Amino acid sequence: MISYLLQAPPKSTTPLIVVGIYLVLLLAFSIINSRRPRGSAGEFFVASRSIGPFLLLMSVFGTTMTAFALVGSTGKAFDNGIGIYGLMASASGIVHSLVFFLVGIKLWAIGKRYNYVTQIQFFRNRFDSNALGYLLFPVLVGLVIPYLLIGILGAGSVLLGVSGVPTWLTGAVICAVVLAYILTGGVRAAALANAVQTIVFMAVGLLAFVLISDSLGGVEAATQAVIDNAPQLLAREGEIGHLQFLSYCFVPLSVGMFPHLFQHWLTARSAKTFRMTVIAHPIFIMIVWVPCVLIGVWAAGAGVEAPGGNSNAVLAKMVLMQLKNPWVSGLLLAGILAAIMSSLDSQFVCLGTMFTHDIVVHALGEEKVSEVRRVALGRGFIVAIVALTYVLSLFPPPNIFDLAVWCFSGFASLFPLVVAAVYWKRATRAGAIASVVVAGIMWCVLFYDGLLAPALAGEHIQGDYLIWGMMPVAFMIAASTITLVVVSLVTKPLPAATVDRYFGIGQKVT
Amino acid sequence: MPNAAETGMSSIGKFAWVLVALLAILHYDFWNWEDRSLVFGFMPSGLLYQALISIGAAVAWALVVKFAWPTHIEEWADSAPADSPAADEQVGNK
Numbered sequence: 001m002i003s004y005l006l007q008a009p010p011k012s013t014t015p016l017i018v019v020g021i022y023l024v025l026l027l028a029f030s031i032i033n034s035r036r037p038r039g040s041a042g043e044f045f046v047a048s049r050s051i052g053p054f055l056l057l058m059s060v061f062g063t064t065m066t067a068f069a070l071v072g073s074t075g076k077a078f079d080n081g082i083g084i085y086g087l088m089a090s091a092s093g094i095v096h097s098l099v100f101f102l103v104g105i106k107l108w109a110i111g112k113r114y115n116y117v118t119q120i121q122f123f124r125n126r127f128d129s130n131a132l133g134y135l136l137f138p139v140l141v142g143l144v145i146p147y148l149l150i151g152i153l154g155a156g157s158v159l160l161g162v163s164g165v166p167t168w169l170t171g172a173v174i175c176a177v178v179l180a181y182i183l184t185g186g187v188r189a190a191a192l193a194n195a196v197q198t199i200v201f202m203a204v205g206l207l208a209f210v211l212i213s214d215s216l217g218g219v220e221a222a223t224q225a226v227i228d229n230a231p232q233l234l235a236r237e238g239e240i241g242h243l244q245f246l247s248y249c250f251v252p253l254s255v256g257m258f259p260h261l262f263q264h265w266l267t268a269r270s271a272k273t274f275r276m277t278v279i280a281h282p283i284f285i286m287i288v289w290v291p292c293v294l295i296g297v298w299a300a301g302a303g304v305e306a307p308g309g310n311s312n313a314v315l316a317k318m319v320l321m322q323l324k325n326p327w328v329s330g331l332l333l334a335g336i337l338a339a340i341m342s343s344l345d346s347q348f349v350c351l352g353t354m355f356t357h358d359i360v361v362h363a364l365g366e367e368k369v370s371e372v373r374r375v376a377l378g379r380g381f382i383v384a385i386v387a388l389t390y391v392l393s394l395f396p397p398p399n400i401f402d403l404a405v406w407c408f409s410g411f412a413s414l415f416p417l418v419v420a421a422v423y424w425k426r427a428t429r430a431g432a433i434a435s436v437v438v439a440g441i442m443w444c445v446l447f448y449d450g451l452l453a454p455a456l457a458g459e460h461i462q463g464d465y466l467i468w469g470m471m472p473v474a475f476m477i478a479a480s481t482i483t484l485v486v487v488s489l490v491t492k493p494l495p496a497a498t499v500d501r502y503f504g505i506g507q508k509v510t
Numbered sequence: 511m512p513n514a515a516e517t518g519m520s521s522i523g524k525f526a527w528v529l530v531a532l533l534a535i536l537h538y539d540f541w542n543w544e545d546r547s548l549v550f551g552f553m554p555s556g557l558l559y560q561a562l563i564s565i566g567a568a569v570a571w572a573l574v575v576k577f578a579w580p581t582h583i584e585e586w587a588d589s590a591p592a593d594s595p596a597a598d599e600q601v602g603n604k
Binding site: 082083085086089090091093094097098101105108109110112113218219220222223227231234235236237242245246249270271272275278279280281282283285286290293294297504 | 530533534537538539540542543544545546548551552553554556557560561563564565567568571572574575579580583584586587588589
């Protein structure tokens, strides 16, 4: 691990100056714009439910597009070709908006009607079960941690590749900056920062695409090099299997159970606020992913080599090799970090929110924990989890795309729970608990076998971990769904008075 | 999917949902599996096809939002009953 931490060849400092200026401007913007009544938990955790359509679109998109979308997609395209767009991006354009429409809007309405702040509050009350709440908390936090890791590792690999900054330093700075504006302004600061950073990383991504293709002799020459040197990357044959492709469609269902996305949904001013997000999300994904996928395959065509077989550094290598102007490189770095930080901030806030509401307030009682104390406790938990994640980021990283897919698969395996909660009255407490337990056990076993054990053994993981040609998420979702349905049908239904509160959404109130 | 009673869904709304389902099916473009041809001299046809699926998704979702939007949802959300289950944990929205 020590040798890994010390690998940091000195390079130009100009890109770092640009990144430093960007971080300072971001901090100033976030702090100035978050000057709302301080100490109010409603403001800190759900921005007083006042976020409009544009901010919701930007914050939701910025939150879902992390290092996975930039660093990970470029690296995966470098390894497996253009087919990865169909695996994740176009599928997400359909599935994400479907989830926003069918689940997100309902949860927003339920959250507003009953004043919820976290998804655990909702599940606990929907199934009238404290046990379910206490079970979901470690499961969700445990799944958010690898999500945080994706961001910190992505930032580290890019800055190491372009400017030689050691990964431990990048991780520390990124965590500190995001913590600074989050601890000051809560979820409103996250939403505002997300809006700015989403615009920055989309603009910078397009700029990178133009500049890199230009440096390769134009888009036609860049693709011709792929035809000459790595033609297999221009199609899916031999790179991606049919069942693998189909089973990948389950992965984007994860957005239905992201706790940070649930919190963003709750910040919406009204249900209509979701409209722009539902429509624009597929286009935004396309704008970010198509250039990244092309840069990834162009890198293979140009003969770029992934250090140690890990393609995390491919994007950084392309920026470094193709862009000779360090100021432009710095601007691109800032854009990449913008994408990463726009996810980290929401995740940080949601962790604090869950700890405060789902553990502290729920266990001690509302009257024993003042609003100011709640915000302070939320901040303390955020710092503790970020510190833990930072330590984990110091170990040699796995492939970011693969780690992200495992993380998303875990959330996706909980998706049947939220569907049942809003669409199936017959779902029972025991069914919900059993479903979460089965999903958790399956994820732990498969994650250990598919990623953790090989990584600990120092093995290089080639390609996706497949079962009968399919992604593990297909089996996890099947198992949690069957468990939920079977256990619910053989156990006593919840009282109608408990369940009926959550149905009839969209029907005229009489 | 919200039922017709909830959404007051028009025939165009139903068509929009059919379009979403059709796009989900067309997303599995097995006929492009081995196709390495280029469009516009640089764009792999398999990638362009999937990008068009993304654009089609945006159009389909625009139709769903316009013609199959759940009615009365704000009204329902604003009409919290007296026995709100989260009433003991109110933290915001004051």
